[in-house]
Amino acid sequence: MADAHTGAGLAAGPGAASADLVIGPDGLGRPRWAASDELMRAYYDTEWGMPVRDETGLFERLSLEAFQSGLSWATILRKRPAFREVFAGFDPDAVAAFDESDVERLLGDARIIRNRAKILATIGNARATVELRAEGGLVDFIWSHRPAQTPAPTSYAEIPTTSPESIALSKALKKRGFRFVGPTTMFALMEAVGIVDTHLVGSHRRGTSGVWA
Template identity: 50%
Template sequence: MSTLHRCAWAETDPLLRKYHDEEWGVPQYDSRMLWEALMLEGFQAGLSWLTILRKREAFREAFCNFDPVAVAKFTEDDIARLLLNPGIIRSRAKIGATVAGARIYLAMQDAGEDFSHYLWTMAGRKPILNKAGTLPAQTPLSETISAALKKRGFKFVGPVIVYAFMQATGIVDDHSPDCFRRKRSK
């Protein structure tokens, strides 16, 4: 019986293993799901991804399943309520950035811009298979996407966060060479 070889980081916790095996690096083309992933990456800033995974369902509940229409309507009272929610990361700046991000997402949509098309076009419209070796924290492409998102008004979208987002959503395939998911995340 053979064992599956995974990226080493995925072997440290059962939740990380499940996330790795089912989601990480799988190309995501759904605009709303991409927006959710970007917002969660913003909440992760300064924390571990495992922390976010453990709180992801609470985030989804708190942010109306990351429905941009609902989140865009959040008021200061809603933000105050979320700041008391122990199930999520209680950062005023990150919560505010998510509400603002919903409004930006909807403004793009109202202007006829599809969020998925916007992101994937910058990436060349297909997943990038990185060469084996040390993974970068950021790349010229993550810097380009970061700058474009910042220009739109998004917050918590620095090049390092954007690169992690690119890995998570399959824009980049950074699975290790011996990982069973490498080149299979299509």
């Protein structure tokens, strides 16, 4: 995944440190995947790695990470407005109530990723999210897997694709009925929502989340 936002995608990129961080015309350092495409740059500058601590926001990120599997993150970003529309703004209660007619509606909508398994997983994950409220909710559940330390990569090659915490989170979510939540996908989620900071050292976003000093 050459333009993925995840550690998995970054690790597949060029390994030379000098090629991994790009200084833009604005003088700011960004990873190569965020340096050229305007949409990806805006996502990197304003959203990726910033804390997400609301249920709807985390459910959306969890869902989009699942849909991204095997695809580029740029594809998901371009389709995100349509995803939000057809999945009721990723409101877990609304998605949990989807039935077979909704599945067929989604499979017929060319604006999103028409993968039955991922669509069914999203609906199932919404129901699991609602049930998880009895244990304190999705937000506390996911954030409880924050590690004691965060990576400090200087190159793509130093960015992990999984961690003990992402493995534990994957297992815990699967136990509660979630699907498409493998360790690599969960590490990508943890990167995206600020639980770990894998911004390259030298990036203008390094340390800006407020989660890590």
